[in-house]
Structures are given as C-alpha cells and as structure tokens.
Amino acid sequence: MRTIFPSPEVTTAPRPPLSAPRKTSCEPIFSTQTANSLAMIIITRPDATEEQIQHIVSRIADWGLRAEVSRGEMRVVIGVIGAEDKIRQKPLGAFPGVESVMPVLKPYKLVSYEFRGTASRVKVGDVVVGSKEVVIMAGPCSVESEDQILSIAQSIRDSGAKILRGGAFKPRTSPYSFQGLGKVGLQLLAEARRESGLPIITEVMDTKDLELVAEYADCLQIGARNMQNFSLLREVGRTQMPVMLKRGMAASIKDLLMSAEYILSEGNFNVLLCERGIRTFETMTRNTLDLNAVPVLKAETHLPVVVDPTHGIGIRDFVPAMALAAVAAGADSIMIEVHNAPEFAKSDGEQSLLPKDFADLVRRVRCVAEAVGRAV
Ligand code: PEP
Numbered sequence: 001m002r003t004i005f006p007s008p009e010v011t012t013a014p015r016p017p018l019s020a021p022r023k024t025s026c027e028p029i030f031s032t033q034t035a036n037s038l039a040m041i042i043i044t045r046p047d048a049t050e051e052q053i054q055h056i057v058s059r060i061a062d063w064g065l066r067a068e069v070s071r072g073e074m075r076v077v078i079g080v081i082g083a084e085d086k087i088r089q090k091p092l093g094a095f096p097g098v099e100s101v102m103p104v105l106k107p108y109k110l111v112s113y114e115f116r117g118t119a120s121r122v123k124v125g126d127v128v129v130g131s132k133e134v135v136i137m138a139g140p141c142s143v144e145s146e147d148q149i150l151s152i153a154q155s156i157r158d159s160g161a162k163i164l165r166g167g168a169f170k171p172r173t174s175p176y177s178f179q180g181l182g183k184v185g186l187q188l189l190a191e192a193r194r195e196s197g198l199p200i201i202t203e204v205m206d207t208k209d210l211e212l213v214a215e216y217a218d219c220l221q222i223g224a225r226n227m228q229n230f231s232l233l234r235e236v237g238r239t240q241m242p243v244m245l246k247r248g249m250a251a252s253i254k255d256l257l258m259s260a261e262y263i264l265s266e267g268n269f270n271v272l273l274c275e276r277g278i279r280t281f282e283t284m285t286r287n288t289l290d291l292n293a294v295p296v297l298k299a300e301t302h303l304p305v306v307v308d309p310t311h312g313i314g315i316r317d318f319v320p321a322m323a324l325a326a327v328a329a330g331a332d333s334i335m336i337e338v339h340n341a342p343e344f345a346k347s348d349g350e351q352s353l354l355p356k357d358f359a360d361l362v363r364r365v366r367c368v369a370e371a372v373g374r375a376v
C-alpha cells in the first residue's frame with residue numbers, strides 16, 4: 001500500500017534528565033497546528049463501496065478540506081488534510097462505509113510536552129515544584145480547629161514539608177458528613193501560614209467560592225470529583241494562581257490532560273497534575289494508585305506531577321510504601337495527609353499519618369529521592 005501519511009508535525013525534543021536544570025519560560029517552542037497538516041485518518045470497512053468512498057471524498061471537499069485516498073488490498077484509507085480544529089468538528093465517523101476515524105495529532109496542545117519542549121516549574125509561594133527538589137506537601141484532610149492546624153503545620157514543617165495542605169471546603173460522599181469550616185477554615189490556614197511560614201494549598205469546590213478561596217490560598221486544589229467541572233476549570237484558568245488538578249477517580253490520563261487544557265487555554269499555565277488513585281475492581285484498598293500515570297504524564301506534558309498516595313491507597317500503614325514508590329517513579333511532589341489525633345479526625349483519620357510517622361517517612365523519601373537523582 002502506498003504510504004500517504006507524512007510523519008506528524010509534532011517532534012519530540014530530547015528530554016533532559018530529571019536532575020538537570022530546566023528552562024522556565026512559558027513560550028511555546030513551536031506551533032503544532034498548520035492548515036496543511038494531515039489531521040485525521042479515516043479507515044473504511046472492507047466492504048465499503050466505491051460510491052461510499054466517493055461520497056466521503058466529495059463531502060470533505062465541500063468542507064474546504066483535502067482528502068488523500070490510499071487504496072490497499074482490503075481497505076481504503078482516507079487522509080483528511082486541513083486545519084485540525086475544523087476537522088475535529090466534522091462527524092467523519094458517521095459516513096456509511098467508515099470503520100474508524102483516528103486523529104493524527106494529540107487532542108491536547110498547550111499541556112503537551114512538545115508545546116514547550118521542556119519541563120515547567122510552578123511556584124507555590126516561594127516553593128518551586130518541578131525542579132530537582134521533590135516537594136512534600138502535608139497536612140490534615142480538613143482544617144478542624146486552631147490548635148489542630150497550628151500544631152500539625154509546625155510538626156510537618158519541622159520534619160521537612162514545604163507546603164501545608166488542609167481542606168476548608170470538603171467534597172464528601174455523604175451530605176451528612178463534615179463539610180469543612182468554610183471561611184473560618186481559610187482564616188485558620190492563613191494563621192498557620194503566618195506561624196509556620198509554609199504556603200498553603202486548599203480546595204475550591206465551586207465557582208461561587210473562588211474569590212474567597214483565592215484570597216487566602218497560595219495554591220488552589222481542584223478535587224477528583226470536580227476534575228471535569230468545566231466552568232470551574234475555566235474560572236481558575238482566568239486567574240494566574242497555581243492550581244493543583246486532581247485526577248478523577250474514573251478518569252483516564254488523557255481525560256486529566258484534557259481538563260488541564262481547559263485551564264491553560266484560559267491563560268493560566270501554573271498547573272500541577274495530581275495522581276490520587278482511581279477506582280478499580282480492587283476492594284482491599286480505598287483506590288488503586290496508578291503510578292503508571294507518573295512516567296506517562298512526564299512524557300506527555302511539561303506540567304509538574306504530584307502524587308497523593310494517601311487517597312491512592314487509603315490505609316495509613318501502606319501510605320509510606322506508596323509515597324516512596326511515587327518518588328522512585330519520578331513524581332515532582334507528594335501530598336501526604338497528617339493528623340495529630342487521627343482517631344478524632346473529622347475526615348480521613350484512617351489514612352492520616354501521625355506526625356512522628358510522617359517525620360520517619362520524610363527521612364526515607366530523602367534516601368529514595370537521592371537514589372533517583374532528586375533531592376528533598
Ligand atoms: C483531599 O485532598 O482531601 C480530597 C478530598 O481529595 P480527592 O479530591 O482526591 O478525593
């Protein structure tokens with residue numbers, strides 16, 4: 001069969017080793033789209049008639065696009081050439097005689113590694129995520145009281161955490177569970193930041209709360225349940241604040257990248273992607289931490305990758321092993337839930353580490369980080 005497909009427009013720049021210094025500019029190194037790109041491939045069924053093939057070709061021409069027909073022994077393959085955005089809107093799979101339609105270029109652009117050709121760094125307060133240093137974020141699932149958040153902030157900082165986490169607006173499966181302290185929780189986080197010097201990350205669940213949360217947070221967290229809340233993604237995209245986007249529990253890696261694309265497409269490139277476990281058939285753990293996502297994301301996108309082993313496995317005793325594995329797999333940051341009195345926690349006590357166990361984990365993370373050319 002004659003080959004009609006030029007190699008895709010996108011080339012992959014050699015990736016620097018994780019330990020190498022990286023550029024930080026957000027300028028694209030080249031555009032991935034041209035009006036003369038081969039954007040889509042249509043594969044016809046073995047029994048497609050000549051009439052059906054001609055119909056597809058003439059409809060493509062009617063749209064102002066170009067078709068290149070390649071005839072094999074069993075099938076005809078039609079390359080569609082033209083502006084990709086325009087081609088994606090056409091219902092190419094709807095024609096009689098079509099077996100499958102395959103896009104040639106990736107559906108995500110701004111988040112793709114090729115768009116920048118180098119890894120991005122995102123600053124949360126003064127802390128840089130995406131450099132040689134593996135950044136440890138830690139704190140309780142929910143902010144519960146002044147004593148609780150101040151005590152945890154101090155202990156995790158003393159152990160080596162660089163960012164304090166804590167939810168003030170909590171996405172809970174049951175409407176009867178603790179929903180977070182709201183504004184009071186944000187004020188307590190701000191106090192903990194003042195006392196500890198650590199920047200804070202906290203979840204925003206709703207566009208109506210964005211202004212309030214943005215007033216207090218150094219980094220906005222979009223939770224797993226909101227990964228495809230597209231109006232929220234667009235709104236945080238209109239800020240220039242760092243955003244950590246967590247992978248939905250039933251979302252593919254590609255879905256996560258497409259959701260991040262919403263944020264970048266509004267002009268905000270300060271995005272961290274977080275693997276936090278997905279739902280599988282497994283019942284012995286809360287979720288299945290998909291560490292495959294780490295090297296895949298590092299190859300596909302320039303955005304830094306965070307791993308949350310706490311929600312990923314959901315069982316306190318097993319969190320450290322998965323945290324170490326995440327660092328070995330290449331995570332730029334890990335997020336760990338820590339509570340000073342887990343048995344009294346208002347959410348996620350069963351998966352939260354005690355401060356002393358967290359301190360021990362940081363020591364071990366340091367060893368693994370050094371073994372893979374990183375640092376803590
Ligand atoms: C959390 O970080 O406490 C949380 C609710 O996370 P997720 O959205 O991943 O469930």
Ligand code: MN
Pocket residue numbers: 141142311337347348
């Ligand atoms: Mn939690």
